[in-house]
Amino acid sequence: MSTPILICDDSGFARRQMARSLPDSWDVDISFAENGEQALTLIREGKGDVVFLDLNMPVMDGYQTMEEIRKHDLPCLVIVVSGDVQAQAREKMLALGALDFIRKPIDNDKLSHILSSYGIYSGETHSSGAKLQKVEEASQTKATASQRVTSTEEKLDACREMVNIAMGRAGESLAELLGEFIDLPIPNVNLIESNELSMAVAEINRNESVSAVSKGFISEGVSGEALVIFNDTNSQNIVELLKYPPSASSDKLALEALMDVSNILIGACLNGLSEQLKVAFSHTHPVLLGQHQGLSALLSDNVQRWGKLMAIEIGYAIKARDISFDLLLLFPGDAMSQVYSRLLDDSYDTDDKEGL
Structure with a gap:
């Protein structure tokens, strides 16, 4: 039975x-x-x-x-x-x-x-x-593997699941560092034009003043950029959570917290992506895009060189501490197609054999 x-x-x-x-x-x-x-x-x-x-x-x-x-x-x-x-x-x-x-x-x-x-x-x-x-x-029921591969919605779904796994790894690393439970969302994955990114990202954080850290990553065929965006009203809460010794100025401690959290989030998330895509990413040094600025100012010079791109937004939160921050993963041009093909080629091999 x-x-x-x-x-x-x-x-x-x-x-x-x-x-x-x-x-x-x-x-x-x-x-x-x-x-x-x-x-x-x-x-x-x-x-x-x-x-x-x-x-x-x-x-x-x-x-x-x-x-x-x-x-x-x-x-x-x-x-x-x-x-x-x-x-x-x-x-x-x-x-x-x-x-x-x-x-x-x-x-x-x-x-x-x-x-x-x-x-x-x-x-x-x-x-x-x-x-x-x-x-x-x-x-x-009647779809073939080749039909699924050509479906944009299924490609986005596959990428969303890939990021869901990677963001879980990043959440685990951050939870271990901070000793707090990290609320994880369903990743938001969209195909957009680069000139639409500022408007799309503006929905993430409506506050006028934010800070951001950017880190590029590249491997054979897959490249992109990761950004961690903080609401400036969260910075003191993050500093307190990290228990830094109060020996430096508040601005210096806020910057240190920003860089530390960004490195953990981006590093763990990229490790999760590399395992699934079977690639080894080389990372650039993190760059502080700005502090206490409007979000559009942080992004305008950074993405205008790209055409169509896949924008993935993950909103992390520590509700018990009233802390939230966002991780953006941006894959331009051919990198987006490489992500799709690496995921779908591996995943549908058995489907082909089993007649789905």
């Missing part, structure tokens, strides 16, 4: 990755949900004896979903699969009743071991990609 499996993730790309990671010999009936609200409906319909649950989703996130499962004692076993790997995120979900917590991207052998250790699956411990003829996503 097939085991009803529910994969809940707002990314179609991530849902397919999760389905491929299930052991080949496991007899399963797979259903999909794009958010927690859909997941709860399917669980109540008996379609989720085992649930693989993402954390950062619209409508209802993983935390809210787990709280509802516990509150109503719904009959399912939950394994969290997330790019947010902060210790506090893991502890909270386990306390709510999740069986285990798996880091994205998924290690197939580790997944098989977890399933076996809880008695969910007792077959071979090696997993090379689930047979997906039972997978039923209406929008994908």
Whole structure:
């Protein structure tokens, strides 16, 4: 008898990755949900004896979903699969009743071991990609792999999931440094013209005065620029959180905090990207674009040389300290196409073989 499996993730790309990671010999009936609200409906319909649950989703996130499962004692076993790997995120979900917590991207052998250790699956411990003829996503039933590769929306979804994993790594590093839980958003990914960037980014922070640090990165075929943008009203809170000795001026401490947080965020995020893209990035030295300036002034000279680009915005926050800052990843021209091809070529090899 097939085991009803529910994969809940707002990314179609991530849902397919999760389905491929299930052991080949496991007899399963797979259903999909794009958010927690859909997941709860399917669980109540008996379609989720085992649930693989993402954390950062619209409508209802993983935390809210787990709280509802516990509150109503719904009959399912939950394994969290997330790019947010902060210790506090893991502890909270386990306390709510999740069986285990798996880091994205998924290690197939580790997944098989977890399933076996809880008695969910007792077959071979090696997993090379689930047979997906039972997978039923209406929008994908008749689509071929080549059609998916040419879809702009699916390319953006793939890039969003890539950044979701990378930002989780950065959040984990920052949480360890600051000793605080970092609230992570759903990354905002858009294709825009360079002359539209100032207007688009202005929506990030409506305050008149901000500070920013820029760092370029390059590898064979993939290059771009990362910017960390701080609201100046946050600077003193960040200094206090970092516990710098009060031996320097407030402006000097604010600058030191700005550079330290920027280096951690950008470095950890780029490491997460390089692992997924299988490239090694060379980094430029961080550059202070400006302090206490309007946002448009920080960006105007920096991006006008680019044409069409992919702009990725991640809004980090430490709500307990009233701190927020934004990480922007900008990929110009050919780099954008290289990102797509590296992600999609690797991810759809098994789809081609399995007829999706």
